[in-house]
Amino acid sequence: AQRVTQPEKLLSVFKGAPVELKCNYSYSGSPELFWYVQYSRQRLQLLLRHISRESIKGFTADLNKGETSFHLKKPFAQEEDSAMYYCALRDSNYQLIWGAGTKLIIKP
């Protein structure tokens, strides 16, 4: 079955510390993976997608097909990174399959 798993509901790190938000997926085909972010009182928005291989706001995510993972990383957390992060997979029917989300809190 297609599934996206974010094992941490809550992740709390100090400002300046590295951040890694975990995402694992289960999908039989070639997945298209995304990270979406929802800042307080703002709409859910795309952070990055694996096909772009880009770095947005210092975040990167590498697709590891062997480990079926798409972890989101940032070397030095900033307070403005505090938000809800969702990992999502788009299947061949164009449906987005979502993880449960991880709430990231950056402590000053």
Place this chain on the structure above:
Amino acid sequence: KAGVTQTPRYLIKTRGQQVTLSCSPISGHRSVSWYQQTPGQGLQFLFEYFSETQRNKGNFPGRFSGRQFSNSRSEMNVSTLELGDSALYLCASSLVGTGNTEAFFGQGTRLTVV
């Protein structure tokens, strides 16, 4: 370019009533998806419409229904409201089939059932 617009932003309804939520996608977007967001369950997929046809459906009871019009605007209806239907309902639109598959979200409609 205007973003995804959802109306109303807030609604308070009584158990047993029905409600209709509206979503206007970004111009040119033909795919509209609906989600229920709650603190405990996260984002739950309701359904997706493409060119006025329901293409995908999540695991929600038949009380939840939707439709899409020829201009791609979409409505979602919930009948016989229950307290557990209280949630933020999000709509997202996307350009499907062009290689750009980013979903653009509206601000949501906050439904409270009392």
